[in-house]
Amino acid sequence: MNHPPSMSGETLEIRRLRKTYGTDVVANDDISLDVRPGEVFGLLGPNGAGKTTLVNQCIGLLKPTAGTIQMGEVDLVARPAAARQLCSYLPQAPLPIDSFSVEQAVRLVGQIRGGGADAVRRRADELIETLELTEWRSKLGRKLSGGVLRLVGFLTAAVWPGRILILDEPTNDVDPLRRRLLWHEIRRIADNGTSVMLVTHNVLEAERVVDRLAVIDGAKIVAEGTPAALKTRFQGQLRLKVQLEPAAERPDAPGFARQFAVVGRRLLVAIDEAATLEAIEWARALVRHGIAEEYELAPPTLEDTYVSLIRNGSGKNAGGDDELLDDA
């Protein structure tokens, strides 16, 4: 947000992209977006929304049914080999590096991505140090834990990232401290002029890291902008979260609730700021009567926007998406 995109480099321009499988499955529908140099761009959406299909078209693995993907002069649809050179991709699946040591894997992929042996070795050493992976540098891939393997995957993409670094859920299984180091490094890579496309459904993390984001649902972009801009729809609102007692009966929606959702033993209530006192009274009464264990009042997050977008968009998650709201 507070990083103006650098003026050098070129923007990845996706225009009116459409991808269908067979005659009736639409995976991407009229998607247009820009990822600028020096920017961390978030691509958010539930499972099956079409994120991976979009990425696979950018890196030349899939051919769009219609639309264009352009970076400066280069047409990434017509030239998949060029697309693979411009994009450095970290997939969600683990890398096949069972028999590589960490440094071997990072160095070799760095060279494959176009770096010279010496420059890649220096950069690999720097990254291994930055992400505090020194104790694993000679270990074989098959001996690494899921989180370390994930970080090594990131290293293989980041060691020579090219123009666009595409990261699919880079922090999965990674411990909180190294997550911070990872985000820091991602920011540094963006500051250096590389465009970063971050594919995730971890909205809370994305909110802190991305400059701009697009939310995809049901094959379409349902919102796009900075995290702050996307949250303005909830300006003047607060979120009341109530944890119910295990055996308690579920209370009815109070009159002041603008939105009311129950997920498992958790109540999520959207309220206007003006109703704050009333809401606290209501929640305290629930605790007093042994219906609720605890409550919490907080400003809306990007996640609130996200959840409301996804529900309004396709309606297919209207039954409540536990995974999304569990962290709420």
Place this chain on the structure above:
Amino acid sequence: MSYSTTHDAVPTLPAASLSPQLRSGPSHWLRSYWLMVRWEFMSLRLIFPIMVLVQIFMGAGLVIGFSLLFEEVPPLQAVYLSTGSTVVSMLVVGLAMAPQLVAQHKMAKTYDFMWSLPVPRLAQAMANITVWIMVTIPGVILALLVANWRFDLDLQVSLMVVPAFLLTILVATSVGLAFAHALPNPMVTAMITQVLIFVILLFSPINFPPERLPEWLQVIHRFLPFQHAANVIRGSLTEGLAQNVGESFLVLAAWGVAGWGVTAWVLVRRG
């Protein structure tokens, strides 16, 4: 809030990684090929010795095992078995091991990563085949040595052995890779490889002359690569036993072009 860069004690990313120069041409192809050979070899590093051992055992095992079918192996049969076993082990590597590894990548979902690497795809496929040739050669040589010792053969190795071996492995791997890459379901690939091993071992005129097969199967084998692979290998290791070696080379070359063509088409095409 975002994580802004406040410390820059470490050197920043080299600007060269942002190079807008797209790489192309023969030097890019060769560099990519060499790097991918290293990648493939490193990937197989831990099982490479086992694969070579399996190859040796299979080659030697075929020679010794098949010879148990006879009380006393007639000299002609001995030559057929010894030369045929090397062909069988080459075909098994190309038509079973190579496609199974592709299927494994698809099952482990590492396939997309491998093919999103910024190298020419044909260089990548060639690197793959190169490593399979490296897996095959030691076993083939050792199988021949074992056969020589077991049957006291008098093999006449000619220079033709180099193109004969390379073409046979190339045909086997390119056909194997063609269906492994083309078939979306890796389980189907695994099943096809099983069937192929069965057909190669029992119903292909590799370890015996084609005349022993029913006529209709002889006709089919005239167009399949198995018998011709056996013929060129036999032609390069013996004298006077193989006939129409030139024709066999042509049939094999046609299969090589077809297998490689399909592999190339499948790899370059996008869904």
